[in-house]
Amino acid sequence: MARTQGSHSDITGPRIRKAALSLFARHGYAAVSMRQIAAEVGVQAGALYNYTPDKQSLLYRLMRDHMHELLSAYDEVEAGSDPAEDLRKFVGFHIRFNLQRPDEVFIAYMELRNLSSEYFAEIETLRRRYEDQLESILREGQRVGQFSVADTKIATLAVIAMLNGVLTWYRAQGRLSLDQVEQVYWDMVRKAVAI
Amino acid sequence: MARTQGSHSDITGPRIRKAALSLFARHGYAAVSMRQIAAEVGVQAGALYNYTPDKQSLLYRLMRDHMHELLSAYDEVEAGSDPAEDLRKFVGFHIRFNLQRPDEVFIAYMELRNLSSEYFAEIETLRRRYEDQLESILREGQRVGQFSVADTKIATLAVIAMLNGVLTWYRAQGRLSLDQVEQVYWDMVRKAVAI
DNA sequence: GTCTATAAATCGATAGAC
DNA sequence: GTCTATCGATTTATAGAC
Numbered sequence: 001m002a003r004t005q006g007s008h009s010d011i012t013g014p015r016i017r018k019a020a021l022s023l024f025a026r027h028g029y030a031a032v033s034m035r036q037i038a039a040e041v042g043v044q045a046g047a048l049y050n051y052t053p054d055k056q057s058l059l060y061r062l063m064r065d066h067m068h069e070l071l072s073a074y075d076e077v078e079a080g081s082d083p084a085e086d087l088r089k090f091v092g093f094h095i096r097f098n099l100q101r102p103d104e105v106f107i108a109y110m111e112l113r114n115l116s117s118e119y120f121a122e123i124e125t126l127r128r129r130y131e132d133q134l135e136s137i138l139r140e141g142q143r144v145g146q147f148s149v150a151d152t153k154i155a156t157l158a159v160i161a162m163l164n165g166v167l168t169w170y171r172a173q174g175r176l177s178l179d180q181v182e183q184v185y186w187d188m189v190r191k192a193v194a195i
Numbered sequence: 196m197a198r199t200q201g202s203h204s205d206i207t208g209p210r211i212r213k214a215a216l217s218l219f220a221r222h223g224y225a226a227v228s229m230r231q232i233a234a235e236v237g238v239q240a241g242a243l244y245n246y247t248p249d250k251q252s253l254l255y256r257l258m259r260d261h262m263h264e265l266l267s268a269y270d271e272v273e274a275g276s277d278p279a280e281d282l283r284k285f286v287g288f289h290i291r292f293n294l295q296r297p298d299e300v301f302i303a304y305m306e307l308r309n310l311s312s313e314y315f316a317e318i319e320t321l322r323r324r325y326e327d328q329l330e331s332i333l334r335e336g337q338r339v340g341q342f343s344v345a346d347t348k349i350a351t352l353a354v355i356a357m358l359n360g361v362l363t364w365y366r367a368q369g370r371l372s373l374d375q376v377e378q379v380y381w382d383m384v385r386k387a388v389a390i
Numbered sequence: 391g392t393c394t395a396t397a398a399a400t401c402g403a404t405a406g407a408c
Numbered sequence: 409g410t411c412t413a414t415c416g417a418t419t420t421a422t423a424g425a426c
Contacts, residue, residue: 241403
């Protein structure tokens with residue numbers, strides 16, 4: 001892993017972000033030093049500053065990129081005219097997208113407090129934009145009489161919180177396949193918002 | 196807040212834990228220094244070590260005490276013979292207990308990774324014991340045909356994750372009263388596990 | 391673009407006076 | 409029980425050689 005002197009790169013930037021992602025997710029942003037990240041990449045600490053102005057910007061970029069990927073990936077999920085079908089798609093999308101990026105998801109909601117207020121506000125706006133997609137589905141289902149929730153905003157947050165819980169226990173080698181997990185959660189969500 | 200020399204105390208211990216609780220919840224365990232905690236209490240950093248052997252033990256005690264309070268408080272909720280009624284009581288208990296102690300709850304699941312493996316295992320055992328109380332209700336309801344969930348373990352984690360979400364948005368001055376919040380969540384939980 | 395070296399501040403924890 | 413003082417290690421970030 002040790003690297004000799006000289007110019008490497010084009011790939012050092014991505015490797016730094018990958019190493020930071022993994023270390024931040026495992027130990028927490030505040031507990032990880034720039035030297036640890038550098039050692040994981042195989043460079044000296046000073047070299048990191050060719051790629052990020054400071055430690056916090058490194059965290060911010062990881063979170064921002066993740067939120068942008070989340071939003072653009074969900075844009076690919078075509079919305080139909082049936083709220084129940086849209087909700088089923090949302091549940092499947094959310095579970096699968098998040099399980100494919102456990103470290104990013106973990107950081108994106110565990111390390112918010114380590115962002116400056118400007119960065120924090122920006123990430124929160126992106127998160128809110130994603131939540132709004134689900135709320136629109138619930139409101140439309142409510143409007144046409146397919147769903148019945150007392151409060152669409154709370155129902156939105158409740159559904160997302162429930163789905164995020166998958167991350168804390170799911171293991172690919174576990175008892176249930178991904179299809180089964182999706183089915184179990186879809187059953188609960190479907191009933192929770194049903195008439 | 197500054198304190199003069201001499202013996203104070205019997206109350207310094209609780210004040211240290213209270214300060215640590217608040218600071219850990221706000222900034223994260225790793226980001227808070229012993230000097231910050233001492234300053235909040237109004238003593239010098241060295242004095243803290245009359246009350247804790249080290250920083251991590253301070254975190255551990257906060258988490259352990261919280262889990263013990265959670266378990267013994269739930270013991271006070273008398274179990275009936277009706278699973279639906281027991282579930283309703285669980286939902287109400289969980290929401291209210293957690294909203295009364297947001298800092299403790301936050302720390303108890305955000306700072307697990309900062310515990311040594313022995314401490315971690317102990318806290319996890321306590322958490323599992325609490326989850327088992329809910330799972331017993333779901334299994335009994337399933338057995339007598341009142342509930343229908345594909346998997347009681349997953350349903351347990353899903354319900355708790357959903358309820359924990361309240362902490363992220365509830366404000367006492369907000370749009371909904373505590374009774375209303377409880378009602379909204381109970382509606383969703385009730386339907387999610389219904390036949 | 392990466393290195394070595396270092397500045398300047400801060401960390402957890404301890405020793406010993408009072 | 410709290411203070412002052414300090415040890416020794418570590419931190420983020422920068423400067424300058426190559």
